[in-house]
Amino acid sequence: MTDTLVETATYTDRHGTRHPLPDAAAEAQVRADDRSHVFHSWSAQALIDPLPVAAGEGSTFWDYQGNSFLDFSSQLVNLNLGHQHPDLVAAIQQQAGRLATIQPSMASDVRGELARRIAEVAPGDLDKVFFTNGGADANEYAVRMARAVTGRRKVLSMYRSYHGGTATAISLTGDPRRWANEPSDGSVAHFLGPYPYRSSFHSDSPEQETERALAHLEQVITLEGANTVAAIILETVVGTNGVLVPPPGYLQGVRALADKYGIVYIADEVMVGFGRVGEWFAVNHFGVVPDLITFAKGVNSGYVPLGGVVISQRIASHFDTVAFMGGLTYSGHPLACAAGVATFEVFERDGILERVRDLGERVVEPRLREIAATHPSVGDVRGLGLFWAIELVRDRETREPLVPFNASGADAAPMAAVAAACKQAGLWPFVHFNRMHVAPPLVITEQELVRGLDIIDEALTVADGFAA
CATH class of the missing domain: 3.90.1150.10 (Aspartate Aminotransferase, domain 1)
Known part of the structure; x- marks a missing residue:
């Protein structure tokens, strides 16, 4: 040029x-x-x-x-x-000047600091972070963790959702982008989520929408075989497919169903995490604690590709003496993590x-x-x-x-x-x-x-x- x-x-x-x-x-x-x-x-x-x-x-x-x-x-x-943003640009420049990259099996100060900061704002006991390169692979790895911990294969996800373009992530996706990529992961089943304006359940109030949507989800769990379902994954607030804010009590109901049937609850916060709805994680707005949270995008505004999975103690402890079979060459890349640490500093300083x-x-x-x-x-x-x-x-x-x-x-x-x-x-x-x-x-x-x-x-x- x-x-x-x-x-x-x-x-x-x-x-x-x-x-x-x-x-x-x-x-x-x-x-x-x-x-x-x-x-x-x-x-x-x-x-x-x-x-x-x-x-x-x-x-x-x-x-x-x-x-x-x-x-x-x-x-x-x-x-x-x-x-x-000058702070993010400066953080990347400074990190590049002292240590541009290091493999994920070694400890990095900025990687560890960013993981600690994320754990501090995550709900409940979600205090460990597996870093990925973006949102799609974050969802891939969250599903892999759920399957390993439960010994089950099947995953339930909503219609009207988007979870990424890779193999399992596109299968989880509940919009037309999935169609041309089928068949992919055959162990995915979809269910209808709440959508009060166009209710699939003929509801006439948000409370009724919650009640009927949860009854539908439990029926899907039953018909798919509760003992075959490893995870339920849903966007805390559905993003591209409509900015669908869950009605009161819905996410708590999903949490209760997951507990009832021994299913891992994965909250996809790739789009709505890191301030988009005025909270570090959108689940904080609804007062619910999932087992895994996936993130990307806003963690460093995409200045360098970065995503990840925030992991609860129950899930993390499974891998204390059992190796987790997954990894990425650029997991927790220092340049990306430096921009992530700077993001926390800007959020806190500027309110x-x-x-x-x-x-x-x-x-x-x-x-x-x-x-x-x-x-x-x-x-x-x-x-x-x-x-x-x-x-x-x-x-x-x-x-x-x-x-x-x-x-x-x-x-x-x-x-x-x-x-x-x-x-x-x-x-x-x-x-x-x-x-x-x-x-x-x-x-x-x-x-x-x-x-x-x-x-x-x-x-x-x-x-x-x-x-x-």
Whole structure:
């Protein structure tokens, strides 16, 4: 890539300083290399046109033309501390200068410190950490631990879930990304989780939804054979598939069923851990203690790939004299862990958890309730902290989705139009099926947050054009 810079394309950082961006020739090279040589995930390669990104800072990133975008998706809901956070960048640089890498069988100061810090904020007796490279392999290894401890094979997971793209993780996944990858792990069975707005159980209250969803889960356990089920895995708050906040008592009910049948309860917090809902771990909000918690993304905002499994004493003690048959060359990589330790320091110094709760309760929720009341295309809004979904419909009475389930091409055009309106106004949205999610970096300023919600408010007039 050329380093030639021109003054006509610039961006202005949060301190008001203007910076030049690479020139048109550099952008052309990025596009050419990408289109010729990069194979993108979850995509038909000839039907995509990835945006070249030249710079980022805080809650904003810029393309090569100098166009700015408020990042209301935190990239893939991982950039919790935003683009180019100086503390995370410095931590990586300093660690690289003294010890860039070391194998996982040796002890590392930053790996041990990060594990200790995670254990200190995890609930109950979850006080050991197995580090992985990301969320999918965290779920793979959590399942492997559950199977080893129980001597059982089967795992239950929800429909409307995502647990990763590797073999067992994609089998656990309860959305259409699983279909093309089947068969994979044949010892996975799915169940229906609570979803009050579109209840599969014909419930008329959150409490009834909890009661009936738990009865359904227990029936699945019975029919699958309770003595064959090693684990139940579920996202504490379902992420990509709807920001589905569990109704009161549901997670406690799952915990009780797991205890009743000797099943390991795995909480997938890859997306909602590390502050997304205003808690270190989302289970803390609900007052429930799982046996294993999987994490990634927000632990260091993805600056260097990192994930892991937080392990209860009961599970960990099984491996005191029995070898755990699993490992990764880059488990607990020092550069990744250094950024993780810096993340804890930033959270504590800047009161990140408190500000997430404040912004969610004081700014986001009331504004989304107002938006829901004024747009006929909005069927439901739901969420916690800085993690919300706006569910769009054609008809509020029938709750017909704005676009069909798993829509593509012309069927998905209404949502594509809404997303395009957001981008045109300078906001990069998170759109999935008939929903728009609100998931900005946790360091977003209140002014930026309000501006982003204003853009969404205006963009929803496009969706209103398709609604009854």
